[in-house]
Amino acid sequence: MTEQQVVTELHRTLVLCLDLGGTFAFALSGAMVGIRRRLDLFGVLLLAYAASTAGGVGRDVMIDTVPPVALRDWRYLAVSVAAGGLAFFCTGVVKKLRDPVRVMDAVGLAFFAVAGTQKALLYGAGPLGAALLGMMTGIGGGIVRDVLVREIPAVLRSEFYAIAALAGAACVVAGGLLRVPVLASAVVGGVVCFGLRMIGIRRGWQLPVAGTPH
Template sequence: METFVLILDLIGTFAFALSGATLGVRRRLDIFGVLVLSFAAALAGGMTRDVLIGATPVVAISDWRYPATTLVAGVVTFFWAPLIERLQFPVRLFDAMGLALFAVAGTEKALSFGIAPPMAAALGMLAGIGGGIARDVLVARVPLVLQAELYAIAALAGAAVVAIGHWLALPPLPCALAGAGLCFGLRVMAMHFGWHLPVALQGNSDDPPAPDGPPR
């Protein structure tokens, strides 16, 4: 199970790093800025999770594979951005992949440290949304978790599947796959159909749409 969580973590790290680097390229940052954004997007959530469950030193800085993964994703995106941009809505697609994988891996790791299933699901959600928050704050953009369609809710739903499966003593692998699939599916469907939580009625309706995603 430890190896499985590591694999999920690394895949999620790469997906989130691609989303951060792609946003950095869109904002015309230099290569250092792109790499910083890639690192922050990929590892901020996992680092927060590890600190809260007492897994120190955090794996993002104690295991070379994590920063190396973000470095590879950042360099690939910086030099081959046009290829990545051919994907439909690349930033949000990679973000959805990272969200799903980190929510599941974060929950599994919290459970392995003896955290109760409800709080493990909450930590899984935090691991999923933390990187996106750090990425958006660094480019002075309102974080997607505060405005996007079913972002944190999708992460919590996927994490809850893993936590409930653990509570019912079900096999962890099918639960992890089901949780990741649910989170990713909810996020993609929400982007496609515009599903979102109720928003405040007051505000300036003339604000321009976010430049880094599809129109909503």
């Protein structure tokens, strides 16, 4: 195996690990929303799976890697079911987190924004396209989760959501352009995305809303 093949294989492994990390976090957030809405076990697990795979499925379709990895790799289903079951049967423990849905959502957003960008770059997307795909991977799960429970998705409201995902994705793209090791750019991008999202929540950062004074 050549050096380039080793680097590519390590890159693929990093994307897989980030994907599974994001799957777990978004599955927890989806499951907690289902529990709040008093869904049964099947409903909670279904919402967990939908929330944790929607962004990655959309990304894979756009970069023409079909069928999407979340639909052909058993680990994605296993991780989402495990996270959903954990939330369902250990609700008291999960609820001890401060605002668990938004915390897990922020973690998943960071994982998926970085993973989506890295995978897009791996499959030959340009810098702008990779950043946009990273953002879409990050926000996709939250959109599907909210739609399924008949809520307006956070990305369409005034919350600092998509901007955080785009900022994290841009860090990954910048790291690639500067030839920074992929792990380092992934860490920086993830920290930036998560940090911006959590700071936005804590400080009430909002984008302008139509009909309100700016």
